[in-house]
Amino acid sequence: MASTATTVCTACSCLCDDIGLQLEDDIIRRVENACRKGSSSLYGARFEQRRSRHLVEGREVGADEAIDRAAAELSRARRPLIFGLDNSSLEAQGAGIELARRLRCVIDDTSSFCQGNLVGQILSGALPSCTLPEVKTSDLILYWGANPHHSHPRHLSKFTIYAHPDYTELGAVRRVTLAAVEVRESETSSVCHRVFRILPRADRDLISAIGKGMAGQETSADGKRVVDLFRKAKFTVIFAGLGLTYSLDNDYLPFIEMVKQLSSWGRVAVIPMVGHYNMRGFNQSLHKAAGHVNKVSFADGVSSGDQFSFLEQVRNRSFDCLMVIGSDPFASLPKSVSSALEGIPRIVIDPYQSATSEGSTVVIGSAVTGVEAAGTAVRMDGAEVKLLPPLAPSRPGDEEILRRVMEKVSR
Amino acid sequence: MTMPASQGQKLPLVIVTYREIYAWIARLDKNEEAMFEKYSAVVRLSEADMKAIGVNRGAKVKLSNEVGSVVVRAQLDSKCPKGFAFMPMSRIPNQLTSYQPGKLPNFKWIEVSAEAVLEDVPKPAVP
Amino acid sequence: MPKKDKMQPLQLYRYLPRSNCKKCGVPSCLAFAFGLISREKKPEDCPDMLKDEYRPSLDLLKEYFGEGAQVEKTGLLIDKDKCTGCGDCVIACQKCQGTIMFGTGTILPRDVPDVYKIVDGIVDVKHWESCKRCADRPEMCRVCEERCPTGALELVK
Secondary structure, X not given: OEEEEEEOOXXXXXXXXXXXXXXXXXXXXXXXXXXXXXXXXXXXXXXXXXXXXXXXXXXXXXXXXXXXXXXXXXXXXXXXEEEEOOOOOHHHHHHHHHHHHHHOOEEEOHHHHOOHHHHHHHHOOOOOOOOOHHHHHOOEEEEEOOOHHHHOOOHHHHHOOOOOOOOOOOOOOOOOEEEEEEOOOOHHHHOOOEEEEOOOOOHHHHHHHHHHHHOOOOOOHHHHHHHHXXXXXOEEEEEEOHHHHHHOOOOOHHHHHHHHHHOOOOEEEEEEOOOOOOHHHHHHHHHHHHOOOOOEEOOOOOEEOHHHOHHHHHHOOOXXXXXXXXXXXXXXXXXXXHHHHOOOOEEEEEOEOOOOOOOOOEEEEOOXXXXXXXXEEXXXXXXXXXXXXXXXXXXXXXXXXXXXXXHHOOO | OOOOOOOOOOEEEXXXXXXXXXXXXXXXXXXXXXXXXXXXXXXXXXXXXXXXXXXXXXXXXXXXXXXXXXXXXXXXXXXXXXXXXXXXXXXXXXXXOOOOOOOOOXXXXXXXXXXXXXXXXXXXXXX | OOOOOOXXXXXXXXXXXXXXXXXOOOOOHXXXXXXXXXXXXXXXXXHHHHOHHHHHHHHHHHHHHOOOOXXXXXXXXXXXXXXXXXXXXXXXXXXXXXXXXXXXXXXXXXXXXXXXXXEOOEEEEOOHHHOHXXXXXXXXXXXXXXXXXXXXXXXXX
């Protein structure tokens, strides 16, 4: 039977809530307004060849048996580790954190080598931020180390420059400026009013040049131009991408200093260009539960530190059982790191087959959150968005799986 | 096939990875591997570096370091600074990446040496 | 951003026989180059191009123009492989639906439905009649082409 629905897209942390669907007997026939990433993620939910089935040591089993085995593996392990949850709902993340607390184990997600530190700085109040609707009152939008046209395709048309009420294609006066700091000529810079192209890893130099320029000292030409831009702006929004994070190697101090200085000229807000749709949700959930955004160990009360980052844990082989929820470390980590994962029992909860699910001890096929399973997610600006799954679940959701595992875990 | 004078030389390069949306689209394509190859198995080089390695657009380049090696197709990026190269983030550059404790993985600073690869010449048919 | 490697009529003209023989039905080879860009003509419509001496040019032009390009009524050609569905063109087009009264600076809005819609992640022309190029007094607007970040939109007329 044909029907229509509106849904929230969970392909990236824009969480676009205006996606129109035409359905026919639980199959999506037409997707409106979603970008290519979004529509491929919506159609992908019914692409059975790519979906994962419940497996125990490669043998197809029922959900109950897979969950029982997962619980048994976790119970047997002396030092398990929970990783992922960036592609799960807040409710599932809550269950995951509760499971980690019960197992007294380490929990981490991709944000420890992504935007976690930046989100942490915002949550702790070290960096000012704003919501995406507030961007419409800004007069300078700066993408720093980000190419939203590939990572968050609708970012410009839905939240920033094109959505800005002061942006016009008619008339000669520009009331809102779009600028970018980047290392390569990207799609985003091709439509920017001002582009500052720097060499890779030169972000720190540019930040210090801006600092000098603001203090009235002699500075580089680029530094001068950026300072001029900042000086004219009443409300600047900086979208910080992975380019900035990696260039600063997660040390945001110079950037925080720069933002502090800038704040004396006008309002400044920083929004992290978070990749996975609910990575910020994980950071916020863990911050609420344990006071830290990631890299948390519940082994001895609550502790956090670099030694609990997933990369360090893998390098030192500090765990004897790994539970991965909705993530693919085998594909996304350096090979030298992921090869250290070989031989450690793995429990994978994922809607799709991946390099990580291949050869895992237990695979639990889960529902695609946002497409088949309901829940709440946190957008890149920290706003909570209720997901509207258009399809009936073909498998249990992450939250249900985690709660059932928790019931059976003996600790 | 004539070999350009500089072909066979190894050139040190720093690879910076970036996001590529087309890899997502490839996931749903029937011809996934071919599409992945088209959009992800590429390295974007400056004109000077292409000349230094001795490759033209579309030619195969071998990138290697102490971690591993990959063979990808060269693409011209006129705005790429000399000594740097750009690659879409995927499992391909991950064959070259590494991680030092206390730092982030070197996804955006991969030191490699680049050299041209002679195209695979089809084997003559067995008479 | 207009397509980076877009060929201009004079560039195309260099690949043509330049004999102005009119066998293709247009008065000159330059006019034929314009016809190629608007996709009203195909490279093989020129009888001289089929000769052996023009084979490399013909192959190059065939590859450049591709097969089965569908030009919209507004003169728009969409490269569906390149489009990422970002929707920048949808909003940029919305924002230019008005006419500036020069001198007074007033903008008269046009109350028309959106030209574009993103369907299945790719831009689609939904109401071509809303395009300023199709108005009673056509305005050769190029905003969508200029704002397309990937060069997926090309106005050929």
